[in-house]
Amino acid sequence: MKISDIYGNKKTVFSLEVFPPKKTDSVEAIYSTLDGLKNISPDFISVTYGAGGNVADVKTRSIAEIIKKEYNIESMAHLTCVSTSEKDAELILKDFSYHGIENILALRGDINPERPPKKDFCYASDLASYIKRKGYFDVGGACYPEGHTEAASIDEDIVNLKKKVDAGVSFLISQLFFDNDFFFAFSDKVRKAGIDVPVSAGIMPVTNKKQIERMVTMCGASIPQDLAKILSKYADDPDSLTEAGIEYAWRQIESLIRGGVRGIHLYTMNNPVIAIKIYHGIKDLL
C-alpha cells in the first residue's frame, strides 16, 4: 500500500523507524525487534539506509521486505543518494520493486568529507524526481523543524523543501525535536510556503543521556529547559531517566496530536520495550 493512501485514510498516522543490525550481525537479528513491535499495530515501519554504501544498504531492502511479507505491516525503505550513481539507483529501484517495496524515503545523506559525493544526485529532490519518473513508488522526504544544519536559515531550508515536494515527495517525516514550539512554527511556515503534503513529527524518547547528547550534536536539535532538568536530575539513574523520558515523550506527542499533527514517527532505536510503552500511553489519542 502507498503511504500517501494511509495518510488519506487516517487522522493521525503512527509509524516506527528501525535500523539494520550492525555489520557483524545478520539480518535475522531484526526479528527480536520486529516481534516486539508487531503488537502495537504501526501504520508503517521505515528502515534506515547507510549513506556510504556499506553492508547496511543491502540489509535495508531485506528488512523492509520482511516487515511487509512476514509481519503484514506496510514498510518504507530509506534510500540515500550522496554516494549513489544513477546506474546504482536504477539497480536498487529494480531490486526494491521486484521485492514488493512500494515506499521510499528519498534522502541525500550526510556528506562525508573523506568520500567525495557522486555527481548524479546533488540533493534529495534530484533523487525524488528520478524515483518518481520510474512511476511505481510513493516517495517521502525528510524535513527539519529547526532547519537543516547546512541551511543558512529555516526560511532558506523551507524554500529548498518546497523544491523537494515539487519534485514528487508526497509526505514528509521530520527530524527529531524536543520542543514542540519549533514544530508548530515550522508547520505554519511550511503551509505559508505552499507545501500541503502531510508532515509526521519525529519523536525520539530520551532514555540514555549519552545517546541523546550524540544525536543532538549530530542533528542540532535544541534541548528545552524542562528536558535539560530531567537529564541532569537522572544523570546517574538510568531507570528513572527512562521513566521520565517516556513521560516526556507522551506529553510531547499528546500536545502534537491536540495541535493537529498528521503523523507521529517514533525513532525506536530498535528497542521494542520503549516503543510499546510509548504506544500504550498514546494509543487512545491516535
Ligand code: FAD
Ligand atoms: P536535502 O533535502 O537534499 O537537503 C540537504 C541540504 O541541502 C539542506 O540544507 C537543504 O536546505 C539544501 N538543499 C536541498 N535542496 C537544495 C537545492 N535545490 N539547492 C540548494 N540547496 C538545497 N541519513 C542516512 O544516512 N540514512 C537514513 O536512513 C536517514 N534517514 C533519515 C530519516 C529522517 C526522517 C531524517 C529527518 C533524516 C534522515 N537521515 C538519514 C539524515 C539525512 O540524510 C541528513 O539529514 C542529510 O544531511 C540531509 O538529507 P536530506 O534528504 O534532508 O537532504
